[in-house]
Amino acid sequence: MLDWDSLRYFLEVARTQRVSAAARKLGVEHTTVSRRIRALEAELDSLLFEKSRSTGFVLTDDGHRLFVYAEQMESAVHTARENLSGIGQALSGHLRIGATEGFGSYVLTPLAADFQRRYPHITLDILPVPRFVSLSKREADLAITIERPQRGPYVCTKLCDYTLRLYGTPQYLGRHAPIGTRADLAHHTFIGYVDELLFSERLRYLEDVLPDSRVTLRSTSVIAQYHAALQGRSLAILPCFIAAQDPRLVPVLEADIAITRSFWMYCHEDLHKLKRMAVLWDFMRRSIMRNTELLAGRQGAMRYLP
Numbered sequence: 001m002l003d004w005d006s007l008r009y010f011l012e013v014a015r016t017q018r019v020s021a022a023a024r025k026l027g028v029e030h031t032t033v034s035r036r037i038r039a040l041e042a043e044l045d046s047l048l049f050e051k052s053r054s055t056g057f058v059l060t061d062d063g064h065r066l067f068v069y070a071e072q073m074e075s076a077v078h079t080a081r082e083n084l085s086g087i088g089q090a091l092s093g094h095l096r097i098g099a100t101e102g103f104g105s106y107v108l109t110p111l112a113a114d115f116q117r118r119y120p121h122i123t124l125d126i127l128p129v130p131r132f133v134s135l136s137k138r139e140a141d142l143a144i145t146i147e148r149p150q151r152g153p154y155v156c157t158k159l160c161d162y163t164l165r166l167y168g169t170p171q172y173l174g175r176h177a178p179i180g181t182r183a184d185l186a187h188h189t190f191i192g193y194v195d196e197l198l199f200s201e202r203l204r205y206l207e208d209v210l211p212d213s214r215v216t217l218r219s220t221s222v223i224a225q226y227h228a229a230l231q232g233r234s235l236a237i238l239p240c241f242i243a244a245q246d247p248r249l250v251p252v253l254e255a256d257i258a259i260t261r262s263f264w265m266y267c268h269e270d271l272h273k274l275k276r277m278a279v280l281w282d283f284m285r286r287s288i289m290r291n292t293e294l295l296a297g298r299q300g301a302m303r304y305l306p
Contacts, residue, residue: 002043004077007070009036010048014067017056017136019290071136075270092121093276098140103162104128104248105262106242107295107302111287114304115280122276127249130220131199140253141271142280144204148264156266160288162295163240164205164259167249169232179252182210182258189216205259206237251297257296258297 012022013033023030041048047064059067093147099108105128112124125140127133133140136152149156179185192206192215206213216234219225222242229236237259243249265284271277286305293299 003040006036006040006043006072007073009033010040010066011074011138013037013049013057013068014059014063015139016045017058019057026090072270075268079270079273084089091119091276091279093274094123094125095142095276095280096125096252097142097144097280098105098127098129098133098135099144099261100146100222101103101128101130102226102239103144105223106239106245107291109290110302111284111304114287115283118283119276119279122280130222135266135268141266141277142267144265144284145162146200146263146264153269154266155269155272156264157285159263160292160295161262163297164237164253164261165240165243165254165297166170166209166235166257167229167243168235168252169230169248172232172294173250173252182253182256185210185213185235185253186233189214189234191215191217191219191228191234193225194218194220202261205261209237209257209259239280241291241295244294244297244300245302268286 009022009026009032011185012025013019013276016022016025019030019033019037023033026033031084044060044062044066047060048066049057050060051057074293097108097112097163098104108128109126116122116124116278127140130289132147133143134241135141135143135154144159148158173179176188177184179188189209190206190213192213195204195218197220198204206215217225217228219228222239225236226238226242228234229238230244230246235252237257238249243251263294267277267281272281288295290303290305294302
């Protein structure tokens with residue numbers, strides 16, 4: 001019989017690729033983790049990791065095969081614990097949500113605070129990051145992102161559409177000639193993403209809408225772009241759920257420039273069975289439906305469920 005504790009150590013090393021990082025998450029000494037991994041490899045008579053100074057602990061082919069089974073066991077343990085210990089009935093426990101940086105900061109975080117007020121025994125971690133989070137590495141339990149996962153044992157739903165528009169400050173627009181058409185934008189400067197560091201092609205909207213635009217400031221962070229636009233030196237394409245909440249920014253060519261993108265919400269199919277996940281999943285869907293006007297830029301304030 002494989003020892004479940006040894007598999008827990010194996011999973012953490014596989015996800016972090018570092019013995020020291022796995023030890024911190026498990027609350028043990030790094031020597032304990034190393035000893036457990038060596039014992040597991042000896043028990044299975046198989047090399048599970050390739051060790052490298054630069055890349056750390058990388059799964060071998062046998063390691064990848066074991067990882068699939070170990071994850072299934074982990075999910076089964078979580079589900080059994082919730083169903084048998086009464087955690088599900090009490091609606092308690094912990095969940096971690098990963099989301100894109102702008103949505104995570106300006107929409108998800110306020111909604112998470114409202115959720116936690118309603119379900120005080122469920123604790124939440126919010127990860128608003130300018131990249132994709134990995135559910136397979138257990139970086140998060142629930143992900144909200146701009147691309148639908150192509151494969152994996154996930155339950156997935158389209159959460160919503162959202163709109164992006166071109167924004168500038170009234171002061172900036174007051175210093176320039178009126179903008180009536182896209183041709184009038186030829187002499188303006190723009191804020192955008194660092195092209196070679198885009199984590200998704202879905203973010204490449206500036207060159208699609210304004211292919212000849214002159215970008216003078218770039219950032220990997222949409223929040224940094226938002227704050228740069230507030231300085232009144234350039235124009236920026238921003239999500240309405242950020243810019244429409246700030247009266248210091250106004251839309252430019254509102255009837256002409258409107259970009260639509262989508263958010264997808266997904267989690268591992270086993271975690272979807274947990275009652276606390278089901279409650280969070282339903283809460284997010286209903287809360288986002290209540291804020292379609294904000295996401296489309298037709299309203300400038302968050303609305304909460306009654």
